[in-house]
Amino acid sequence: MRVGTVREIKNHEYRVGLTPESACELVAHGHEVWVEKSAGLGIGAADSAYAAAGARIIDTAAEVFAGCEMIVKVKEPQAVERAMLREGQILYTYLHLAPDPEQTADLVKSGVTAIAYETVTGPGNSLPLLKPMSQVAGRMSVQAGATALEKAHGGRGVLLGGVPGVMPGKVAVIGGGVVGFNAAQMAVGLGADVTILDRNPDVLERLGIYFEARAKTRFSSTANLAETIAEADLVIGAVLIPGAAAPKLVTRDMLSTMKTGAVLVDVAIDQGGCFETSHPTTHDDPTFTVDGIVHYCVANMPGAVARTSTYALNNVTLPHALAIANLGWKQALADDPHLANGLNVHAGQITYEAVASELGYDYTSPQTVLG
Template identity: 75%
Template sequence: MIVGTPKEIKNHEYRVGLTPESAGELTARGHEVLVETNAGRDIGALNEDYEAVGAKIVGTAEEIFGRSEMVVKVKEPQAVERAMLREGQILYTYLHLAPDPEQTHDLIKSGAVCIAYETVTDNSGGLPLLKPMSQVAGRMSVQAGAAALEKAHGGRGVLLGGVPGVAPGKVVIIGGGVVGFNAAQMAIGLHADVTILDRNPVTLERLENHFESSAKVIYSTNALLERLVMEADLVIGAVLIPGAAAPKLVTREMLSTMQEGAVIVDVAIDQGGCFETSKATTHADPTYVVDGVVHYCVANMPGGVARTSTYALNNVTLPHALRIADKGWKQALRDDRHLANGLNVWNGLITCEPVSRDLGLDYTPIDNALKG
């Protein structure tokens, strides 16, 4: 199979779909790998590193999309990239379609086979291709929030860890999954006053057993959320419903009760965000202010630590890429139901039920795509 990786073009996105090591795994199995020139430069992967493992460097994204049978990316294809997709071509990347009708319609129109990292599952019910980026984003959320709290950045001027004689900052984390767990680890490490909210009894017990007295782990109710948000210095949105748009848990009315200079970091922004006032930002202009509250809503947070993120991502995406290249997409998905759950768009049809529901589009069961 001809597998291609273009240079990412989303604002301040420095990750790359295939590392040289991953490209080498593919070429060792007899596949042809095309890499756009300088696609990996920002993580320290040079053209000659790819050539050393048998990959071919090509000059343009047009050539990557034009020649490749499977395109391996990191972020959702931008409009100019979507226009280059063709019928039957495999797109293997993050998509986050539920809050993005424009991208969804373009992918439907393309006729491409679109496999989304974020809906591939595993035996434990987890999302293994999303997990490493959730770990990165969770940890970065506290770094970003701590910086935004500095007065020069529009914040309250609060040091999360406090100092002797001065209370630490209050951090409220909404959601106790992978993002929330990693955010809590970082906030606790800074000696902040940490509260984690969730509604899953199993998650609450796991968090309580792990953090013990280092964090307050509480069942979330609307009344409690409203009170804690009002008192918080930093609120981190870490809510995820696989494949679906994030629920708007913090309303504009709640926001208006927050302290001036408080900060919110919406890690759920890829799925539309869990704050009513959230809108996607970029690393070039990461924050804005509503009702005196600083909003950090960067939609590709892990891109800020691109080398760490790329290698962590490739560790989990490569095994599936190898299976798809070796077997063809249809047989690979037939053989692995968890990988099949990643199929979001096929032959102009939506095959991910949460996406179809949130966008009001017809749903086609994945099994229909795997027949024949």
């Protein structure tokens, strides 16, 4: 199979779908790899490294899209990229379709077979292709929040760890999954006063055992959530419903109860955000203020640490890319029900139920597609 990767064009997105090492692995399995010129520069991978791995360097993204059977990316295709997709082509990348009707409509119209990293499952309903970026984003959320709390960036002027004789900042983490756990680890490491909220008693027990007295856990009822964020200096939104839009847990009315200059970091912004007042921002202009509360809502946070993120992502996406290239998408998905859960769009049909429900499409199951 001819597999291609292109330079990401989303604002300040420096990751790349295939590292030179991944390209080498595909070539070793008998596949042809096309890489857009300069695609890997954001992670320090020169064209010569891809050429040494056996890949072919292509001048433009248009040529890669036109010539390859499978496109491997990182972020969802932008409008100009979606216009280059064609019927029967395989798109393998993050999609986050539920809050993005325009992208969904374009993918349906294109006839492409789109496999989304974020809905590929693993044992125990895990999300192994989302996990490494959730780990990165969770850790970055505290860095970003700590910076936004500085007075020069519009925040309260609070140092999360405090200093001797001065109380530390209070951090509320909404959601105890991969993002929330990693955010809590970072906040605890800085010496902050950390509270983690979740609705799953098993998650709360696991977090309580891990953090012991270093972080508090609290059941995420409406009243508990409202009380916790009113006291917080920094709130991390770390809620995920796989493939679906994130629930709006923090309403605009709640902002009036918060401290002026407190910070909200919405890690769920790729899925529409879990704060009512959120909207996507970029690394160029990462924050905005609503009712005195600073919002950080960058939709591709891991892109800022592109090298770490790209290699972590390729570690988990490459095995499935090899399976698709070796067997063809249909056989690969038929052989692996976890990979089949990644199928979101095929030949004009929506094949992920949460996306169909959210955006009003008829739902066609992957099993129907696979026959």
